[in-house]
Amino acid sequence: MKPKLEGGKIMKVTKLLCLILSMLILMSAVLGCTTSTTKSSTSSNTTSTGKTDSSTASSEPTKAEKPMELKIRMHYHGEIDTTMATKGIDYNNNKIANFHREHSGINVTFEPALANGEQERQKQALILASNDVPDLMHVNRTDYFKYALQGAFEETEPYLKNMPDYVALVEKYEGVLDAVRVNGKLYCFPSINEAQDMNNTHGGGIMVRKDVMDKLGIATPKTIEDFYNMWKTVKEQTNYIPLSSAGDGFSAIKAAFRVALDYKEVGDKLEYIWIQSEFKEYLTFMNRLYKEKLLDQEYITMTSTNLTEKFMGDQLYSTNTGWAYACVQVRDIGQKIPGAYMAFLPQPTGPNGEKALLFKNWPVQKIWVIPKAAKNKEAAAKFMNYMATKEAKMTQDYGIEGEDYTLDASGNPVYTQEQQMNVTWRIVYEMMDTPESFKVRLVGKGYDWAYNQALEGQKDADMTTNLLALLPPSEEFQKVQQRLALDTFIKEEVAKFIMGDRPISEFDNFVQELKSKGLDEQTEALNKWYQENK
Template sequence: MNMKKMAFLGLSTILLAGVAAACGGNEGGGTSTSTSTPGSSSTATNAGGVKNKDVTVMRVYHPSMEQFKGSDTMNNNKLVNVLKEKSGFNVKYESLPKDNSDQKVSIILASGDVPDILWVNGKSNYFKLAQQGAFEPLDDLIKTYIPNMSTYLPKEITDAARLDGKIYGMPVRVAQKVGNGMLERTDILKELGLKDPATMNDMYTTLKTIKEKKNIAPLTATGGNPGAFMGSFAPYAATYGVGNATMVKDGKLVFSWLQPEYKEFLTEMKKWYSEGLIDQEFAINKDIKDKMINGTAAFSSVYWADAYAIDKSIAEKKNGGTLQYIAPIAGKNGQSGFQEEGIPASYVVIPKQAKNKEGAAAYINYILSSETDKFLTYGIEGQDYKVENGEPVQTLDQSNNIAWRTLYFFGDTDPSFNARLKAKGFLPYYEPLLKFKQNREETAYAPAIDAYDTKFTELRNFTEENALKFIMGKRDLGEFDKFVEEFNAKGGKAAIDAMNEWYTKKK
């Protein structure tokens, strides 16, 4: 592998369906050496205190549902049969349709013929249905039947699912904590006797030297897809304190994109672009992997799975290229980093009309137990993994053969997520990024706020469109104030005002 040094900091769609099909969280990373089948201890389940052992689970569609072989089905295979035996529950799994699942959820809830456990996608959908009284409040059930939830989810994420102080759904935990990092072609810097840049000034000097000596545009980026510009330029915007969508000023949230600091960031990027330091095709780029592979670029913000693909291709080409992630560069005030990965936007709920609420809660607790998590992570010893020196060892083929196991999680844990990354070869590209600075986006912890949520994508796209124009000289930066006015007229002011009604109360 060419990732020699990996001095990383770094920072969802959970990319790579087989890798992150469940979602992930904050349980401490690494893999456990205990992989026995799940038991029926008090930490695993309170089924013994539940009379009704029939539980139905309706989850969102996932492509792995189509990966069963032979006579295996979602309700009859070697893993789910163990879950039924050890939990003591006669559990039946069903799937929401691939398309129009939100509409189907509404129809099911209106019919009264509901499952005991239901997955709901989307923050706004969850809060709307909770407001309508479609879900059972979970607070008492958590105390009695779901003690594992307190160790499974950080309190802050649980609290983000509250409506009027009550919890109506368990957020589907996302274990992935980081996404992008600053990827560098170390062989190019070594050839020119350059050190890793640590500040914006260092970066500018490094890019200038590479441009002069190698005659390439050393910084490449993607701007051809909605949202891509923000991701590609995040580490540079962060040096001005505007790498996130919002920031706090005078005790209130403001859109970072409207601040004087954002204009400073755009001014610097315009300078880099005009001097040929930024790929002149960045605005239409949808993929930069080839440029990093071929050495026609030396730096880019790259997702960890893409870094794996780039490194693998470089090794196959044997062109002498080497890679590493470097710490995000710092601005004049020491500001740096990537935005932290978003918190869950899917929820596990118990419908108000569910027939077996206590059983549903106890089964959720069973799945959340560490014993069950280990079992679902690795499968059955001797078939799906082996143990060497006290550690579970699972090949890529073994992991892929039970890729559908993620259907039975109610979210992801660090050990499970990391084990799947390890089997697929991604872990050396993901794990080092965890050390790097991550900047909190406050709005991620807000409840559904229509004035903000319904306008956000439009406002982001409008900002990206104009940022590209400013950087490429197609719109004069003297019109930045006019851009701010246009942004607010499109709903920006109403959006941030609505968000601040929540933010100023929660502080």
């Protein structure tokens, strides 16, 4: 039997229970409000529609996003050891590097390549064999194809969808991306050949002392026979050496005979030019120049330095050279020899009035790859895209606005040559070469006259493409070529023909000697390489 409680005691117990229940309800309400407030203050408020309440979110401080890290192994340029070294410009801490770092939003570290190309290739081989690789690096054409086939590089095509500036820039020029495909895939970010409109046969032509030419009243020559007559006049009426070259550098004359390329297309196959009748005609013409002392008797041992000494010493009339030689090596000839100045003549046509044959090479200037082991691949692609933007290109073209150039009312750059010459070292950071950027630098340096003369000089020639320059390198062909060493034999015999140590009448014997030394084997290897990749 349960004990019975008296009436007073029952009421006391009931009141106590009610008080306890009330306290529990109050505590629950307080805790509920606290929890709701805490959630609201530590996260963005969300409305009933699921949208963020920006007024609440913006009232709280946000942590700054950490910039992406990137390490780039760059190309080498002589400005590093000349202008930058002499002026004490730090490679990683200067106005150009810092501009790109700030405006790309990427904390990039630039690492210069070695000055010696072969040493740099060996260094890159060691780098790629390790796990300590840069995120982006410059490689040459041969090594690109070699290592891409070995799987050393990241495929880059997937990144292009997020690189609108880069894609827009490279697609302005035909064949740039296709030129670097390996079995249909892309393993790099190529830049554009900056001198696309210039031939690669000589990139200049026959350069003369124009003041001497004018004084002698010589009309501008057109055919190769006109050039012969010009050199003959110089020989007969002055003490100048009519023509010289640093070794066998007669590409403009070879082009006149259409033998500047080492091969020619015969049907669907390639044949070497050295056994063709037109090559014999070229040798006959050169022997004529040498025999009549229109060609420097010391040409075979000449260097570029010797050539410059003869020009600056008022001894030499003309040479076969590229446009840049006139702007650099003999730039000050007018100060050394009062009234002297240089000019490029038109590309000579052939002996029968046939057009000269010039050629162009690869449409790519530089190759940038992402190694497979790179840690910051997205940053690499993002930076390459940035370097193709207008602001990056303006900086690479002109320097820093307000310091190296200003903009006029129409938005066109305004600068002095002195301003541009003070920042020539910006070329060290040029990753996205274009013909437009190249021409800006030419004008800034005052070199455009020579380039434009060379362009004008090639306009009436036939232009072809050096097919072999478009093919991926072939180790099989290179092994055959190195084993047979025909180039050395050919160089020696060509010099003999030109200087008269071997009569032109022995040309057929020369052809047979080439065949006996393996020319047919090399021709077969050449065509195998060509047919597999054309």
